[in-house]
Amino acid sequence: MKEMILASLKASLHTKEKSVLTHTDDLLAATENIRQSLVAGGKLLIFGNGGSAADAQHIAAEFVNRFLKERRPLAAMALTTDTSVITSIGNDYHFDQIFQKQVEALGRIGDIAVGISTSGNSPNVVLAMETARKMGLFTIGFTGRGGAIATLSDILFTVPSDVTARIQETHITLAHILCELVEERMFGGVGAAAQP
Ligand SMILES: O=C(CO)[C@@H](O)[C@H](O)[C@H](O)[C@H](O)COP(=O)(O)O
Numbered sequence: 720m721k722e723m724i725l726a727s728l729k730a731s732l733h734t735k736e737k738s739v740l741t742h743t744d745d746l747l748a749a750t751e752n753i754r755q756s757l758v759a760g761g762k763l764l765i766f767g768n769g770g771s772a773a774d775a776q777h778i779a780a781e782f783v784n785r786f787l788k789e790r791r792p793l794a795a796m797a798l799t800t801d802t803s804v805i806t807s808i809g810n811d812y813h814f815d816q817i818f819q820k821q822v823e824a825l826g827r828i829g830d831i832a833v834g835i836s837t838s839g840n841s842p843n844v845v846l847a848m849e850t851a852r853k854m855g856l857f858t859i860g861f862t863g864r865g866g867a868i869a870t871l872s873d874i875l876f877t878v879p880s881d882v883t884a885r886i887q888e889t890h891i892t893l894a895h896i897l898c899e900l901v902e903e904r905m906f907g908g909v910g911a912a913a914q915p
C-alpha cells in the first residue's frame with residue numbers, strides 16, 4: 720500500500736511537470752486572450768463532467784471572487800451549476816446538449832469557452848465547443864492526450880497520461896497557474912481598488 724501512495728505521488732508530479740513545461744507558451748497565450756476578453760467586457764464560460772465539473776466551478780470562483788490578489792471581480796461562469804437548466808435540457812432534449820444550449824443562450828462574441836474533458840470526447844463538451852466555435856467565441860480546451868475537442872480548441876492544454884485522476888490533477892494545476900498569470904497581467908503591482 721505504501722508503494723501505491725508513492726507511485727501515485729510520483730506519477731502526479733511527473734505528469735504535471737511534463738504538461739506544464741510543454742504548455743508554457745500556451746499559458747502565456749491564454750493569459751493574453753483572457754485578459755483581452757475580460758477588459759473588453761467578455762466572460763469565461765467553463766464546463767466539464769464529474770471531476771471536471773468541479774474544476775469548472777473551482778476555476779470560475781477564482782475569477783469571480785479572487786485568487787491571490789485583492790482586485791475587482793472578473794467575469795466567469797461554470798455551466799455546471801444550475802440544476803433546473805441542466806435537468807430541463809437533459810429531460811426535454813438530451814444530456815449531450817446541457818452545455819451547448821447554455822453556450823447558445825449566454826455566449827457572446829468576445830467571450831471565451833473553456834471545455835474540460837479528460838477523454839476529450841464527452842459529447843456534451845464536444846457539442847458545446849462546436850457551438851462556441853460556430854458563434855465566433857475563442858475556445859480553450861483542457862484534455863488528456865487529445866480527443867475530439869482538440870481540433871475545436873484555439874488553445875489546447877494536453878496532459879500526457881491515460882489516468883483520469885492524473886489528468887484532472889494537472890488540469891487544476893494549469894488552471895491555477897493561468898489564474899495567477901491573469902491576475903499578474905491585469906493587476907500586477909497595484910492595490911485593492913485598482914482597475915486594469
Ligand atoms: O472525477 C472523476 C474521475 O477522477 C470522474 O467523476 C470523471 O470526471 C467522470 O467520469 C467524467 O464523466 C469523465 O468525463 P471526461 O473527463 O472524459 O469528459
Ligand SMILES: [Zn+2]
Pocket residue numbers: 770883884887
Ligand atoms: Zn476525479
